[in-house]
Amino acid sequence: MDRLISLEPSNLVVIRVEPGQKCSGQLTLRNVMYTMPVAFRFQPRNKDRYTVKPLTGIVAPLGTVTVEIVYHLPPGSFLPDSFPCSDDSFLLHSMVVPGATIKGSMSSFDAVPNDWFTTKKKQVFVDSGIKIMFVGSPVLAQLVMDGSMDDEREVLDRSDPAWNPANSVDQHGETLLHIAIAQSRPDIVQLLLEFEPDIELRSRSGSTPLEAAAGCGEELIVELLLAHKASTKRSESSSWGPIHRAAVGGHVEVLRLLFLKGANVDALTKDGNTTLHLAVEERRKDCIRLLLANGSKPDVRNTKEGDTPLHIAAGLGDEQIVKLLLQKGANKDIRNKTGKTAYDVAAEYGHVRLFDALKLGDSLCFAARKGEVRSIQRLIEN
Template sequence: MDRLISLEPSKVVAVRVEPGEKCRGKLTLRNEMHTMPVAFRLQPLNRARYTVRPQTGIIPPLAALTLEIAYHLSPGSTLPEAFPSSGDSFLLHSVVAPGAAVKDAPSSLDSVPLDWFVAKKKQVFIDSGVRVTFVGSAVLARLVSDEDPSLEEVREVLERSDPVWRAVDSVDPATGQTLLQLAVSRGRPDLVQLLLEFEPDLEYTGGSGRTPLEAAAAAGEALIVELLLARRASTARSPASAMGPLHLAAAGGHAEVVRLLLARGTDPDEPAADGRTALHLAVEGRRRDCAKLLVEAGCRVDARGGAEGDTPLHGAAAAGDEATARLLLRRGGLACKGARNARG
C-alpha cells in the first residue's frame, strides 16, 4: 500500500479570497483502510501564513474528515503575496493506529501525540504534494484587470471555484464591473469567449450602467458583439442605460456593429431615454454609413425625439449634412420635408 489517506477533491486546496471575509478553503481526508483507524497530522510549511483545523486527528475505517485551511493576509493587503498558484506546501503525515479509540470522534481532534508520527517502530506515510491555489472575486478581478491577463490562470480559478459561488459573475470592488465587463472594456474577445464558457450574467449593468453588449457596441468591438449575440444577449436598451446597443453603435459610427445588431433583429426604431432613435444619433454625428444602414433597415425617418421633438431631417439640417438630408427626403418624401420641431 502506498497511502493510508486519499485527498478530496484533489491535492490542490482552493482557498477563497473575498473582500472583508476570512480566506479559507477545505480539504477532505478519507481513510482508505477497511478495518483500522488512521491518525493524521497536516502541517503548513509556512506556519505564519496558514492555520489548519483540526491539525491532527484519528479517522475511523473508510470514514472521511474535512479540514479547514485558513490563509492570513498581510496587514493592509487584500490579496495573497502570490496568486492564483502558491508555492506554499503542506506535509501530511499518516499512520495506522490500531489501538486508537474513535467512538467519540471530536475528542480525537488536535489531540494525537506528535511522537505517533515519528518513524521508529511504525511505518509513517508522508505526502508533500498538498498545495494551495487562490480563488474568489478579488483574485479573478485582478487577473482579468491585468495588462496581459493569463487565460490559463483565469480558467484555472473558474474551474476550481464552487459553482454555487457564481465566480464568473464576480464584481471588481474598485470599479463595480463584472469580469465580463472588464474583458469588454479591455477589448479582449479571447477573454470574453473564455468567460462565456462559464455562462455569466449577460444583462448585468453594475457600476458602469451598461450591459456588456452596450459597452461593446459603444466601443465598436464587433467581434465581441458577435460573441455576445451568439449567446443571445438582449439587444434592447437596458433600464439603467440612456441608450441601447444600436444607439451607441450608431452614435459612435460603428457601422459593422450596427449591421450585426440589425441582422439579429434589433428594433431600429427603439427610442433612447430621450426619445431619439439610432437614426437621430447617426445623423447628428454625421455617421453616414450608419444612417444608410438604418434607413435601409426601415427605420422611420419621421420619428421625433429629443427635447425639441426633432426628426432626423432636423438633425441633418443642423449638422449641415446635405447628402444625408437628401437620403432622408428620398425615404420620407413630403411628410418628412414638412416636419416641424418645437422651434418651428
C-alpha cells in the same frame, strides 16, 4: 505502503476568495488502514497565512476527518500573494498508533502530542504534495484582465457551479464579460460563454455586455453575444441601447449585425432620441445611410426639443447630411417645440449655404412659377 492517509477528493485544495468573507477550503483525510488507528499532524509551512483546524487528530480504521484550511489575505488586498495556484506548501505527518483509544466518535482531534511525530522509535509518513488553488471573483477578474486563458479555464472548472463563477464581478462592479470586452478579447468572451453567464447582467454603470460591445465596435464579440440570444433592446438602467451606441461610435458593421437580429431601427434612448438623431449629431454618414436604408423615419421628433434629424443637421451646418435626409423624404416644414423649422435653425446659426436646400430655393422657384411677387420679396428679405 507509501502512505497511511489518502486525500479526498485530491491533493488540490480549492479556496474561494471573496471580499469581506472567510477564505477557506476543505480537505478530507481518510485512514486507509483496516484495523489500526492513525494519528496525523497537518501543518502549513507559512503559519501567518493559514489556519488549519484540526491541526492534529487520530482517525479510526477506514475513518475520515475533514480539515478546514483558512487563508488570510494580505492586509489591504483583495488577492492572494500568488494565484491561481499558490506557491505555499503543507506537511501532513501520519503514523500508526495501535494502542490509541478513540472515545465517542470515529476520530479525536487536537489531542496528539507533537513529540509523537518527532520520535525516532516510530515510522512517520510525510506527505508534502498538498497544493492550494484560489478561485473567486477577484481571482477571475484579474485573470481576465491579464488575459490568462488557461488559468481562467482551470479556475472556472474548479469553481463550484452553485455560485455561478462566470457571473463574478470585480471591485468596480464590472462583470467578467464587460472586462473581456474592454480588453477586446473575443476569445475570452467565448470561454466565459461556455460557462453560461447571465448574458444580460449589467455593469455598475447599467450597461449590458451587448451594449458595451456595440459601443466599442467589437464585431466578433457582438456576434458571439447575439448568437447566445443577447437582447438588442435598451436595458432599463441604460441611457443608450446597443443600436444607439453602435451608431454614435460609427460602427456600421455592428449596426448590420443588430439589424439582422431584429433591432428596432427607431428605438428611443432614455432621453427620447432615435438612433438617427444620434448618428446625425455625430455626423456618422455611413450609419445614417444604413439607418435610412433599414427604414428609419427621418421625420421623428425627439422628446426634449421636438427636433427632427433635419433640425440637428441644419444646426450643424452639414450640407451633405441635410441633402441625404431630404433625398430620403425628410419634411423640412416640421417645426420643433420652439416653432422653428430646419431652415430657421440654419438661419439662426448663419449656415447660409443650407438656405437653398432647406427653404429658399424650393419656395422661391415655386413663387416665381406662380408669379407671386410678394412671396418672392419676403423670401429674399428673409
